Amino acid sequence: MKPALLTLKRSLKIALLLFIGFGMQGATAAPEPKQAKTAKAAPPPAKPVVGQTKGTLVIIGGGLRGDNAVVWQRIVDLAGGKGAKIAVFGSASINPERSANITIGRLNQYGADAFFVPVAVNYPGNDYRKAADDPAIVQSVRSAAGVFFVGGDQGRITQALVRNDGSRTAVLDAVWQVYRGGGVVAGSSAGAAIMSTTMFHETKPVLDMLKMGITDGKEIAPGLGFVGDDVFIDQHLLVRGRFARMIPVMLKKGYQLGLGIDENTAMVVTADREVEVIGYSGALLIDLSNAMTEPGMQAFNVSNAAISYLDRGDKFNLATRVFTPAPDKTHGRLDPDNPELREAVFTNDILGRNAVLHLMGNLIDNAQQEAIGIAFGNQRDPLPELGFEFRFSKTLNSVGYASAESSAYSVLKLRLDIRPIQLRQPLYRYK
Template sequence: MKVTGLTLRQLGLHLCMLWLLALACAAQAATTIQTTPVPKVQVPGKSSKPAKAVPPPKPVLAPPAGNLVIIGGGLRTENAEVWQRIVQLAGGKGARIGVFGSASINPENAAQATVNKLNQYGAQAFAIPLGVTWPNSDYRKAAEDPETVAMIHSATGIYFTGGDQARITRALVRPDGSHTAALDAVWDVYRDGGVVAGSSAGAAIMSTTMFYDAKPTLDMLKQGVNDGHEIAPGLGFIGDDVFVDQHLLVRGRFARMIPVMLKKGYQIGLGIDENTAMVVNAKRDVEIIGYSGALLLDLSAAITDRGIKGFNISNATISYLDRGDKFNLVSREFTPSPDKADNKLDPNQPDTREPVYTNDILGNNAVLDLMVNLIDNAQQEAIGIAFGNPRDFNPELGFEFRFSKTINSVGYSSTEVEAYSVLKLRMDIRPIQLQQPLYRYR
């Protein structure tokens, strides 16, 4: 039988060939689909570049469990209260305390002198051979040396001597700003419960900002402060929220703290006097020990007037913490020393009514004398002024410091010695002009 010229057998073969051809085409199409790359979908506003790998999170370090002993400089050998506290906080008799003389021009001698003093009070102190000017040594290599690091790790206390604080940071911080192995070891001692103490330059490094190549206080008020000149990064043991200064009352340095605090955003500043120390524990309690005291500056409510040409500040708060007093940096709570606890001054029964004034507020202990005279006085404000040498930069420019009592101002008097604690006086500073040259009366 034929169908349109084809036999049934021919038609079957023809259909079979068409079926095999269709299978072949389907297989080729499937292969094409599998090997063709899937086009990327572009999301509006997103880059088509492949995403970078997310770096692992930085490890969260526990807050330090140790203590700080921040000394204002001039610590005398006979000041047993401070030396004994350092040894006690390092573990008591036999405590291993590593001493850095790095700030000194002669670090080996400076370290050994402090080692001898600590050992007089029961420690087993030793010098850390690391300093920019340490003889016959490369301080960069020494700061990474495993033996130096092991010496530091063996200590339960660290002490930084006085001198130039820039030498300390240069010896312990790499040029790129990262920690050397030696500095990491110091932090390990502090985090593990050890004590870190420092005097003068050793106190300056305690905050994240320190004075570097500082001008006189009055010049800093006149000319301002600049990173890398008057100030530079410190080591930050006390935290990034508190600014520290030293030699404070003796050298009238409280005023130079203020422009730095404003520039770097600090609300709290602590300035410790000579032969005196602030002990700061893990709960951030500050205790004053030694010969004198510390000034506490609070700029949390302070303002500056941009309309006034020259440095100025209003509504700063200044307090004087005497030996034995305590202050918590977190709660801002004050606890007077035991001999003052029951002797709070009564503002309705002032001791004097005399005006309070000084023409050299930056002089030796001048600000403390003014604050003490004001807090137990019927007067509500006191004034101090500051002018420089007529041959200094811009001799006509000076500053008026006005101290005022507010409803928050409080005073305490010791029942044992003539000593006071003064809390929360308002302080305003503004520029004033003094005509030059000065003329004498005839």
């Protein structure tokens, strides 16, 4: 039986009645503009940095457990194996040395010779601006074969390593030298957020960002850009229901591809742009190459986005856009003419914990051609009457793979349309 299927079956009638109730009494599509519909394609992305580095990235979604040997060992091996020198930055943490030492202990447990880099805004008795250009610290980083950025607040990393005029400090140049020379750059949570050229900064809840928009310098700010200019990165994705917040940023900044990695999971990105998912869970891939928006509709909306779920062991090449299933799914391509399920797929909390993953998994091996999720807040939220419908549809390009070893699925190229809906207030009342 598929994950969450029994729960889905038990609650389906209630959920459908709730949705029907919204549809008849409280939730209606936002009014269509009187003028003819026009579409606006996502702007083209900036050029990637393909071929400019020899190194590898390990982008971790946060919450990396000490016993996740697959991820820890991969980092050490990529840095050269036993005795590999790895520079650990605690810059994102409120207690940089303590956080760095925890990571150092884990890396050393798996064979590394890791050390603390004392460049951090919150490091007591340390002038981080002087430290970031200190020749001795620069040389220590330059001599390493790997770099690790711990979690916390990604704004602290960029504050410590980027000068006020936007130029790189000498320590950041040393990190780039390690990466370009064939070393590994790893980061967890905040350390993952800095990997793209744009990162989330002072964020609002996901639903509020859909309702009120995203502003440069507030919700988003420049990242360090190790993954290149053409891919947006987000983290803590499935556990915290963050996939929806990626799309408005991607539209605003011109990204066509976005990768969101879940907790206790990592994406290994090689020099030839091959992404491999390792660890506990997986990653969502969002492709806005053919996405459109309705400019006459004031609230956030998008149509014809493509969304995929890459499970652990799966690979995807960012340059060629070729997908390779994990070994346990090599012969597990699903037959669309012989689906296992026939029940309608619906959730009234698409932004909930793992909700999008459960919905996609239950749709791909189903006789149904589409699934619906909705998102709305409470009466104390900004614009409480505004909600969103997320419609997932199978197309001729949609493909699913099932594992031969577990109830795990890879889901490729579902169509995603998001449109605003109006919710009648109050959503409920006491009898």
